[in-house]
Amino acid sequence: MATEMPNDDQAIRARFHIVYGEFSLAADLTLPGRGVTALFGHSGSGKTTLLRAIAGLERHPGAYLEVNGEVWQDGERFLPTHRRPLGYVFQEASLFPHLSVEANLDFGRKRLAAAERRVDLAQAVELLGIGHLLARRPDKLSGGERQRVAIARALLASPRLLLMDEPLAALDGKRKAEILPYLTRLREELDIPVLYVTHSPDEVARLADHLVLLDNGQVAASGHLAETLARLDLPTAVSDDAGVVVEGLVAGHDAAYHLLALDFPGGRVQVAHGPESPGKRLRFQVRARDVSLSLSERDDSSILNRVPATVAAIADADTPAHVLVRLEAGGTPLLARITRRSRDQLQLQPGKSVWAQIKAVALLA
Numbered sequence: 001m002a003t004e005m006p007n008d009d010q011a012i013r014a015r016f017h018i019v020y021g022e023f024s025l026a027a028d029l030t031l032p033g034r035g036v037t038a039l040f041g042h043s044g045s046g047k048t049t050l051l052r053a054i055a056g057l058e059r060h061p062g063a064y065l066e067v068n069g070e071v072w073q074d075g076e077r078f079l080p081t082h083r084r085p086l087g088y089v090f091q092e093a094s095l096f097p098h099l100s101v102e103a104n105l106d107f108g109r110k111r112l113a114a115a116e117r118r119v120d121l122a123q124a125v126e127l128l129g130i131g132h133l134l135a136r137r138p139d140k141l142s143g144g145e146r147q148r149v150a151i152a153r154a155l156l157a158s159p160r161l162l163l164m165d166e167p168l169a170a171l172d173g174k175r176k177a178e179i180l181p182y183l184t185r186l187r188e189e190l191d192i193p194v195l196y197v198t199h200s201p202d203e204v205a206r207l208a209d210h211l212v213l214l215d216n217g218q219v220a221a222s223g224h225l226a227e228t229l230a231r232l233d234l235p236t237a238v239s240d241d242a243g244v245v246v247e248g249l250v251a252g253h254d255a256a257y258h259l260l261a262l263d264f265p266g267g268r269v270q271v272a273h274g275p276e277s278p279g280k281r282l283r284f285q286v287r288a289r290d291v292s293l294s295l296s297e298r299d300d301s302s303i304l305n306r307v308p309a310t311v312a313a314i315a316d317a318d319t320p321a322h323v324l325v326r327l328e329a330g331g332t333p334l335l336a337r338i339t340r341r342s343r344d345q346l347q348l349q350p351g352k353s354v355w356a357q358i359k360a361v362a363l364l365a
């Protein structure tokens with residue numbers, strides 16, 4: 001995953017203390033200045049409040065905000081929203097209904113010096129796949145198409161920060177699936193940091209490099225996606241869906257069995273999939289419930305994927321019958337959800353060497 005520890009000027013530093021009656025939000029965050037940071041949490045946890053504060057839509061005294069070396073708020077200094085080089089994408093695309101897509105896009109273009117122009121019209125149109133829609137009016141577009149136009153429009157302001165507030169929440173499953181590949185492309189092809197509000201674990205797994213967990217106005221965690229998903233002390237672990245996201249490199253394709261091989265620092269996995277270019281980076285997800293453990297490498301089972309690992313920690317799971325085991329496989333964290341009985345039978349404890357048998361690998365491409 002692309003997240004690196006923020007260095008001095010490639011970072012977003014945000015410090016806010018916001019009180020709305022009963023609700024208060026306290027955030028003191030240093031986020032990577034590139035890639036996608038997901039702000040994830042239950043309804044009412046403060047995600048939108050934080051995003052709006054970062055956009056400068058509300059002025060909160062005592063706050064501090066710096067985006068890749070530029071201070072947007074500090075003490076008396078407060079850059080109003082229209083002077084912040086940011087793009088904001090909302091749940092519902094707010095396009096001008098009487099204008100064509102092309103005219104709507106034109107609205108997003110700021111008169112910027114060439115050196116400041118980070119995305120031009122042709123690039124935005126190509127990235128979002130909207131070339132065939134330019135002459136249409138917004139009411140002749142599907143919800144997903146409208147949202148792609150809204151994202152292109154936000155990019156045309158050449159933002160130094162892109163804020164996205166649940167951009168897929170208003171779309172049905174099919175439309176979501178349609179638009180996700182475009183968001184993945186943005187992450188891969190543009191060097192614009194994105195703060196992405198969502199309460200969808202699937203969107204987090206596919207898009208995020210860094211994860212901020214908000215819980216009732218408090219930052220419960222902020223860290224690299226893979227590391228944070230594998231933390232046993234967070235609510236993300238204690239759910240039936242708990243699992244990790246791993247970045248692999250395409251190692252080859254077995255056409256006879258229709259299996260794609262992906263290498264990651266912990267070993268190799270094979271997944272039912274067509275061929276992809278060797279060396280291409282692809283994410284895959286391994287759910288804790290799909291990982292079982294054995295003390296020796298068993299080659300008499302139907303499970304294709306086995307990697308050697310070390311037990312790092314064990315914690316309670318979502319039911320009294322289960323535990324969650326955090327494993328390290330070549331520096332890659334994995335989670336396994338097994339029964340307490342198996343834990344005792346295998347005498348598992350931190351430091352013990354095991355084989356992780358991975359029953360299912362979901363490619364997130």
Ligand SMILES: Nc1ncnc2c1ncn2[C@@H]1O[C@H](COP(=O)(O)OP(=O)(O)OP(=O)(O)O)[C@@H](O)[C@H]1O
Nearest residue numbers: 020021023041042043044045046047048049050199
């Ligand atoms: N302008 C405001 N004035 C008063 N209270 C507010 C204001 N904006 C938000 N709140 C309150 O702050 C809390 C956090 O709201 P926020 O919209 O940030 O949560 P969220 O995590 O984005 O939720 P959701 O996922 O439902 O959008 C809520 O209790 C909300 O009612």
